[in-house]
Amino acid sequence: xxxxxxVEVVRQYELAGNVPHESLINGQIDCYPEYTxxxxxxxxxxxxxTDARAVYETIKRDYALNFKVEVSPPLGYENxxxxxxxxxxxxxxxxxxxxDAVPHARNWRAGFGQDFMSRADxxxxxxxxYNLQFAxxxxxxxxxxxYRALADHxxxxxxxNSTDGLISALDLFQLEDxxxxxxxxxxxxxxxxxxxxxxxxxxxxxxxxxxxxTTEEMRRLNYEVDGKxxxxxxxxxxxxxxxxxxxx
Numbered sequence: 101x102x103x104x105x106x107v108e109v110v111r112q113y114e115l116a117g118n119v120p121h122e123s124l125i126n127g128q129i130d131c132y133p134e135y136t137x138x139x140x141x142x143x144x145x146x147x148x149x150t151d152a153r154a155v156y157e158t159i160k161r162d163y164a165l166n167f168k169v170e171v172s173p174p175l176g177y178e179n180x181x182x183x184x185x186x187x188x189x190x191x192x193x194x195x196x197x198x199x200d201a202v203p204h205a206r207n208w209r210a211g212f213g214q215d216f217m218s219r220a221d222x223x224x225x226x227x228x229x230y231n232l233q234f235a236x237x238x239x240x241x242x243x244x245x246x247y248r249a250l251a252d253h254x255x256x257x258x259x260x261n262s263t264d265g266l267i268s269a270l271d272l273f274q275l276e277d278x279x280x281x282x283x284x285x286x287x288x289x290x291x292x293x294x295x296x297x298x299x300x301x302x303x304x305x306x307x308x309x310x311x312x313x314t315t316e317e318m319r320r321l322n323y324e325v326d327g328k329x330x331x332x333x334x335x336x337x338x339x340x341x342x343x344x345x346x347x348x
Contacts, residue, residue: 101308102301102302107302115129121134124169124292125169127292130299132290133287133290134287135285135286135287136174136284136288137284137286139159139163139288139290141283144159144162146158148283150280150281150283152286155283156284164293168294169290171288171290172290172291173288173306173307173309173311174287174288175289175310175313176312176313176314176315177262177263177287177313177317177318178262178315179261179262179263179285179287180261180262180283180284181216181259181282182259182261182262182267183198183201183226183257184257184258184260185201185250185256185272185275186271187273189256189273190275198277198279199278200275201257201275202232205232205233205234206234207235208235208257209234209236209256210256211238211241211249211254211255211258212238212239212240212241212246213240213241213243213259217238222259223238229281241255243260246258246259247264247266247267247272248266248270251271251272260272262274263315263318263319264319265321265327268320268323269327289306313339313343321336
């Protein structure tokens with residue numbers, strides 16, 4: 101979108117861990133997408149807070165004061181742990197929330213990724229909060245294999261990523277976290293304030309993106325790239341033309 105306004109954009113990929121944050125603060129990059137829960141807990145070291153609005157307002161204030169960084173409005177989607185069951189089971193049993201599934205879990209097998217099983221805010225706390233008991237100890241699996249294992253009836257519940265394209269493609273159903281166990285991970289864009297001053301067009305772009313990209317739409321876009329192996333630049337350009345440019 102900035103390039104369409106005549107702004108030269110240099111992209112850097114494969115920046116993992118805290119590297120994007122450090123690069124932003126050091127002025128090596130001007131902006132990058134982040135999740136509010138990551139900024140709140142991993143960067144700012146605040147304790148767990150499940151109030152999405154409070155988390156957003158806190159990071160917006162703290163990033164401005166501590167880093168001279170602007171936090172965009174939430175883009176509209178969240179990438180958090182998604183507790184998934186088969187769509188057919190959700191419809192047959194009338195499941196909407198994780199609490200709805202608790203009485204059935206005693207007869208179910210669960211399969212979770214290593215990260216979810218080992219993290220304090222993963223399976224240990226999750227199972228205690230919801231008093232979840234399965235027919236056997238959950239199977240520890242590679243995260244990428246859990247979606248197919250669920251669809252193929254090898255397990256009955258998994259913890260995936262809420263934006264994964266396979267959720268819709270395999271007719272899986274995300275149960276609502278009705279006890280608000282997982283922290284909010286709303287997508288935002290972090291931008292250096294000096295970059296906004298240098299490139300005034302960026303503020304307009306950020307306002308156009310606010311609230312435009314739902315979790316369901318993000319799943320579809322991810323599947324276009326990961327499932328159909330399309331070029332991510334083409335997928336992004338098509339989405340911008342449809343969802344953003346048409347609203348101008």
